[in-house]
Amino acid sequence: MTEKKTILFVCVHNAGRSQMAAGFMRELGGARVEVLSAGSAPKDSINPVAVEAMAELGINIADQKPKILTPDSVQQSDVVITMGCGDACPYYPGKRYEDWKLEDPAGQGIESVRTIRDEIKARVESLLTEIF
Numbered sequence: 001m002t003e004k005k006t007i008l009f010v011c012v013h014n015a016g017r018s019q020m021a022a023g024f025m026r027e028l029g030g031a032r033v034e035v036l037s038a039g040s041a042p043k044d045s046i047n048p049v050a051v052e053a054m055a056e057l058g059i060n061i062a063d064q065k066p067k068i069l070t071p072d073s074v075q076q077s078d079v080v081i082t083m084g085c086g087d088a089c090p091y092y093p094g095k096r097y098e099d100w101k102l103e104d105p106a107g108q109g110i111e112s113v114r115t116i117r118d119e120i121k122a123r124v125e126s127l128l129t130e131i132f
Contacts, residue, residue: 005131006034008077014039014066016047016105017083020117023054023061024124032132036073042066050105053117079131098127 007025009018014037022037029035043066051062071090074080079096084104091097100123105113 004032004034005029005078006036006076007079007081007127007131008036008038008073009081009083010038010040010069011083011104012040013043013106014069015043015045016050016113017100017102017116017120018081019046019061019064019066020050020054020105021081021083021100021120021124022064023059024121025128027059028124029128036077037064038067038069038073040069042068047105047113049108049110049113050117052110053105053113056114057117057121079127081127096131 007029009021009025011018018037018039022035025033025035046061046064046066054061074090074095075092077095079098082097082099083102102119103112103116105116
């Protein structure tokens with residue numbers, strides 16, 4: 001049994017991309033992972049179109065709340081995935097960092113959000129094969 005990994009997903013508002021990625025990681029990673037998500041400037045609530053897109057695949061993220069990014073959350077993570085948060089993400093040596101270039105689902109319709117969702121799912125699946 002490999003050691004449980006902590007994965008942090010970060011985007012600016014912690015309302016769309018990072019929440020969808022966290023939802024997929026919890027679903028696909030199961031007990032092997034601890035999943036965190038945060039934003040450098042979190043919104044008050046999750047993007048309802050992101051919630052709808054994930055629900056189409058049977059993954060409920062409606063109960064999640066956007067959270068502020070803290071140095072502690074980065075420090076306790078093995079892998080930090082950023083999605084357009086730029087220099088707002090603190091850097092700690094010894095962590096694995098990846099920046100996923102993904103379109104922001106904010107203000108977009110369900111068709112566009114489905115495309116973003118599907119790309120996030122593929123990246124999460126790929127990340128899981130790399131870390132385990």
